[in-house]
Amino acid sequence: MISSTEMAVVDENAEALGVPRKQLMESSGNAAARAVREIADPGASVALVCGRGNNGGDAFVAARFLSAYDVTVHLLGRPETISTEIARENWVALERAEIDRRTVEDSTAIDLATPDIVVDAMLGTGVTGALREPEATAAETINAADCPVLAVDVPSGIDADTGEREGIAVEADRVVTFHDEKPGLRDLDADVTVGDIGIPDAAERFVERGDLRRLSRDSNAHKGDFGRVLVVGGGPYTGAPALAAQAALRSGADLAYVACPETVAREVQGYSENLIVEPLAGERLDSSNVQQLLAVASRMDCVVFGPGLGDATKSLDAVEAFLEAFAGTAVVDADALQVVPNVETEATLVCTPHQGELESMGGTTAADPDDRAELVESFAAELDVTLLVKGAYDVISDGTRTRLNRTGNPGMTVGGTGDVLAGVTGAMACVLDPIHAAAIGAYTNGRAGDIVVEDNGYGLVATDLLGALSAALWSESVA
Numbered sequence: 001m002i003s004s005t006e007m008a009v010v011d012e013n014a015e016a017l018g019v020p021r022k023q024l025m026e027s028s029g030n031a032a033a034r035a036v037r038e039i040a041d042p043g044a045s046v047a048l049v050c051g052r053g054n055n056g057g058d059a060f061v062a063a064r065f066l067s068a069y070d071v072t073v074h075l076l077g078r079p080e081t082i083s084t085e086i087a088r089e090n091w092v093a094l095e096r097a098e099i100d101r102r103t104v105e106d107s108t109a110i111d112l113a114t115p116d117i118v119v120d121a122m123l124g125t126g127v128t129g130a131l132r133e134p135e136a137t138a139a140e141t142i143n144a145a146d147c148p149v150l151a152v153d154v155p156s157g158i159d160a161d162t163g164e165r166e167g168i169a170v171e172a173d174r175v176v177t178f179h180d181e182k183p184g185l186r187d188l189d190a191d192v193t194v195g196d197i198g199i200p201d202a203a204e205r206f207v208e209r210g211d212l213r214r215l216s217r218d219s220n221a222h223k224g225d226f227g228r229v230l231v232v233g234g235g236p237y238t239g240a241p242a243l244a245a246q247a248a249l250r251s252g253a254d255l256a257y258v259a260c261p262e263t264v265a266r267e268v269q270g271y272s273e274n275l276i277v278e279p280l281a282g283e284r285l286d287s288s289n290v291q292q293l294l295a296v297a298s299r300m301d302c303v304v305f306g307p308g309l310g311d312a313t314k315s316l317d318a319v320e321a322f323l324e325a326f327a328g329t330a331v332v333d334a335d336a337l338q339v340v341p342n343v344e345t346e347a348t349l350v351c352t353p354h355q356g357e358l359e360s361m362g363g364t365t366a367a368d369p370d371d372r373a374e375l376v377e378s379f380a381a382e383l384d385v386t387l388l389v390k391g392a393y394d395v396i397s398d399g400t401r402t403r404l405n406r407t408g409n410p411g412m413t414v415g416g417t418g419d420v421l422a423g424v425t426g427a428m429a430c431v432l433d434p435i436h437a438a439a440i441g442a443y444t445n446g447r448a449g450d451i452v453v454e455d456n457g458y459g460l461v462a463t464d465l466l467g468a469l470s471a472a473l474w475s476e477s478v479a
């Protein structure tokens, strides 16, 4: 089962893997034509009722595959209003092929005559809200037709995210849906088949640029809507927490705080005026800081534990005491990871170990990415956390869903890149589910590293990544 949001991610991921949308439309149209052939014999009359989006485009393609039938293509609206380039190209192809195509500019004038089969290709996963005109009246006409109705992808008027309808919807006898079943179709009184349109499994398995669609920026947003991140770390090291916090800002968080021992607070602040530093009494994090941390954390959307914290027992005890009392979202990295296997917490945890750290947590690893993915998935389920295990192929799993990330390069073994990753993941965890936050964190951090190396060659340092994060996340040129 796949929602329309998820479908849009997978569709763009397929494109990133070299399978363009036009090719997918060709397969969708072919699958729709196959369904027509299963319902009606050659020579039968087929009325295709098409909208102006890609759902309609599928039917333009189907018409080309139905040369043995008496086909009429009805476009609802003017051809200039066809909303996508690939649908328009397929519309134009119909004219050249001299296939009977008509435009219906007045919804009351749609005349299907008495076809042997009607194909509903008005709206698919792009529908929002109740059917408007001319689609609403056309749906009535289709429902009144005395012949079988085949819906392309989803019956028009059914919301492909929820399976619900807000007003009138096409009553289909048969649905040919693409790639995977859509919500609600099973509850319909219709025969539903899933057409394989050639989207490779890799489009779901690997994190690709389509995943970035999960990050939409609403223009009405306020400060704080994209998250407040608190990085807890520093003591033996000062650069690490500053890197993580700046990475969180560069990847969209609105505010980044660093809670660190007071002895290093000035130094941490010195790295950037964009950071808000919260000094903690003492030279190393210890249990006496926990109440203060809990108070600060209660105002945050995500807490990142670990960067530059060190492995002093008293600091790890403090992390444990914090997590025992915390019920929010935390990213756990570096030495703080040791605490995770034994802690009793209600917090939602995203852990970012490299393979050595995974083993010290009690997990196992393997050289083959698919074997590793299986091991990581079961370990994530056992710990009840989301794991992002770093490697040439990063493995991300919440124990049920498992993804692989291939961005990044050998130049990124340099110190500090893990702190950047923890910060990016923290920013993502403010606005996304843990599995998506970790997947996009891994993708973005690696992509930033690839951009730096493409521009300058090897020799990157962690601060270079900060400058490339925006491009990795938002630049159109990233392909």
Ligand SMILES: NC(=O)C1=CN([C@@H]2O[C@H](COP(=O)(O)OP(=O)(O)OC[C@H]3O[C@@H](n4cnc5c(N)ncnc54)[C@H](O)[C@@H]3O)[C@@H](O)[C@H]2O)[C@H](O)CC1
Pocket (backbone or CB within 6 Å): 007, 011, 021, 024, 025, 026, 028, 029, 051, 052, 053, 054, 055, 056, 058, 083, 084, 122, 123, 124, 125, 126, 127, 128, 129, 130, 131, 132, 133, 135, 152, 153, 154, 178, 179
């Ligand atoms: N990877 C894939 O799944 C593929 C899917 N294909 C097909 O494409 C459609 C989705 O296409 P899209 O262009 O995104 O949207 P639609 O065609 O469903 O509709 C967009 C169109 O409709 C207008 N609109 C939206 N809501 C309403 C409404 N309530 N009333 C009237 N009009 C409405 C909107 O303004 C747009 O103009 C998918 O279902 C598949 O059939 C491709 O084949 C490629 C592969």
Ligand SMILES: [K+]
Pocket (backbone or CB within 6 Å): 055, 120, 121, 122, 123, 124, 151, 152, 153, 154, 155, 156
């Ligand atoms: K449809």
